[in-house]
Amino acid sequence: MTGFTRTVQAVVLTSLAALTLSACAPLLVGGAATGVLVATDRRTSGAQLEDQAIELKSAKQISAAVGNRGHINVTSFNRRVLISGEVPSANDKASVANAISTTENVQLVVNELTVGGNASLADRARDTLVTTRVKALLIDAKDLQSSAIKVVTERGSVYLMGIVTQREADRASDIASATSGVQRVVRLFEVISEAELKRIVPPPPPKPAEVKTQPVVTNLVTEVK
Secondary structure, eight states: OOHHHHHHHHHHHHHHHHHHHHTTOSEEEOTTTTSOOOTTOSSOHHHHHHHHHHHHHHHHHHHHHHTTOSEEEEEEETTEEEEEEEESSHHHHHHHHHHHHTSTTOOEEEEEEEESSOOOHHHHHHHHHHHHHHHHHHHHOTTSOGGGEEEEEETTEEEEEEEEEHHHHHHHHHHHHTSTTOOEEEEOOEEEOHHHHHHHSOOOOOOOOOOOOOOOOOOOOOOOO
């Protein structure tokens, strides 16, 4: 079994578990609402907490705006909110966007809702598989920090979010575009300079110097009479 295959299997198990738990829910909240702050995340701890709060509050806001009509996903990253999924009408689409835009700390709303019927479980399973493939390839890319990139797939469209440099944005986009099942790639990155990246992501601490120990020499003298 190759390393890539093991990576895919691990991500598949996690993704399928999430899909099983959410299959009956009209509203899905994005992966940031886990209650756990990731040490390798390029967002500040405050931004991570705010993203969790945005996603949780969105459920109430959307319920008040459109009830249980549609299948709506909300993903917040560094206060930028992606809305994806399906709603039955253009009015519902606008109502959801307006509701999210009034949520505290939201800085930007990207409304990618589709007007039409809800995606089938088979469609969602295919999207889950696409997300799995993209994540696995990002993990295998040694020149990227995969944990800095959030991947969301909806009807074959892959949305990439994160705080990245231009090189990382281009590299991640190329990987996603070449992944089987991807119909289009939408970049929602916050692009920063290499200098800024070094500022927010300090280099790993140096390895402790190896301490060379000298062998202990003991003079054992046995007196023979």
